[in-house]
Amino acid sequence: MTQNLPHHFALSPDGRTIVVNGGAKGAGLYDWRTGQMRYVPLPAGFDGFGWGSCSPDGKNLVGVAGMARQHPQVTPGMQLGIIDLATQKTVTFSVYSSTGVFRSPVFRPDGRAVLYVGSGETLFLFDLKTRNSRALLSAEDGFYSIDTPSFISADTVFFVGSGPRNPELREAVRKLGATSPSVSIPYVLRVGSRPEIAHLDFVKRGLSNWVGLPLLMPASRNGERIAFIGLSGSESARKAHLSGGVHRYDLFVMEHGHVRQVTRLENYMAYCAISDDGSTAAFGLHTGPLSDVRSLGRGRIPLELTIVDLNTGQVTHTDFLRRVYSAASN
Numbered sequence: 152m153t154q155n156l157p158h159h160f161a162l163s164p165d166g167r168t169i170v171v172n173g174g175a176k177g178a179g180l181y182d183w184r185t186g187q188m189r190y191v192p193l194p195a196g197f198d199g200f201g202w203g204s205c206s207p208d209g210k211n212l213v214g215v216a217g218m219a220r221q222h223p224q225v226t227p228g229m230q231l232g233i234i235d236l237a238t239q240k241t242v243t244f245s246v247y248s249s250t251g252v253f254r255s256p257v258f259r260p261d262g263r264a265v266l267y268v269g270s271g272e273t274l275f276l277f278d279l280k281t282r283n284s285r286a287l288l289s290a291e292d293g294f295y296s297i298d299t300p301s302f303i304s305a306d307t308v309f310f311v312g313s314g315p316r317n318p319e320l321r322e323a324v325r326k327l328g329a330t331s332p333s334v335s336i337p338y339v340l341r342v343g344s345r346p347e348i349a350h351l352d353f354v355k356r357g358l359s360n361w362v363g364l365p366l367l368m369p370a371s372r373n374g375e376r377i378a379f380i381g382l383s384g385s386e387s388a389r390k391a392h393l394s395g396g397v398h399r400y401d402l403f404v405m406e407h408g409h410v411r412q413v414t415r416l417e418n419y420m421a422y423c424a425i426s427d428d429g430s431t432a433a434f435g436l437h438t439g440p441l442s443d444v445r446s447l448g449r450g451r452i453p454l455e456l457t458i459v460d461l462n463t464g465q466v467t468h469t470d471f472l473r474r475v476y477s478a479a480s481n
């Protein structure tokens with residue numbers, strides 16, 4: 152059976168380890184330099200650790216602990232799981248979400264609370280001491296979709312949102328040049344306030360030219376670097392896009408509002424993560440010829456986990472799928 156790259160992965164604060172969902176084995180920790188995978192087991196009754204991410208000090212993981220399915224027709228429950236990597240002990244909490252579904256949990260910089268995307272595509276903050284959740288976005292300030300939320304300060308969240316429900320925000324997006332309110336736009340949210348469009352110049356450029364705007368924009372500590380996948384900046388990539396050819400992508404980074412292209416791969420790419428220290432990014436890279444992209448369709452394009460040093464631009468192909476899944480089948 153063909154194995155595909157997990158849709159979500161995260162990097163440790165120093166960029167040396169990749170966190171993935173190991174299913175029934177627990178949280179998977181992959182050292183991309185040595186090719187070694189280890190798993191932190193979950194308590195009985197849980198069979199997955201999705202949307203995992205590291206605490207800023209690298210001592211803990213937070214993720215969505217999936218409860219084992221008890222009946223084929225009953226949707227299994229979810230709990231917030233926090234793993235102490237030193238002791239390998241997992242503590243689980245029930246967090247508020249009216250549908251029982253939530254995702255994308257990340258620690259607040261002080262490690263005392265966890266941000267997550269809950270029902271209605273709004274943001275919640277779970278206090279680990281009081282064990283209570285509170286909404287950071289009201290229902291009218293919610294979105295159709297929220298992706299890659301992260302803290303860029305103790306009280307400010309950065310995320311990519313599409314389809315804002317707030318009429319004023321929808322009008323602001325339209326005035327920037329968006330032809331549809333469902334376009335993905337970066338936002339900042341200061342706790343206790345309403346969301347605002349972030350990086351206005353970047354948004355205006357993306358809406359006004361052929362490059363467009365990215366769907367995912369994970370941020371490093373304090374928002375010093377923001378990684379994203381975008382259309383390659385070469386003339387051949389531009390011509391391919393304008394002529395209806397296969398889109399060619401590369402990884403970019405934004406620093407202090409300025410954007411630079413880090414890779415020169417010009418291939419299909421999907422998903423991305425950045426380390427908290429801003430030194431490293433990870434992404435899924437198509438391993439075959441560009442001609443395969445259109446014939447296979449997005450959901451069937453083989454992707455390999457790839458690492459790039461954001462300081463030097465050095466790209467490392469991890470051979471993750473072969474190393475992990477072939478070893479598991481032996």
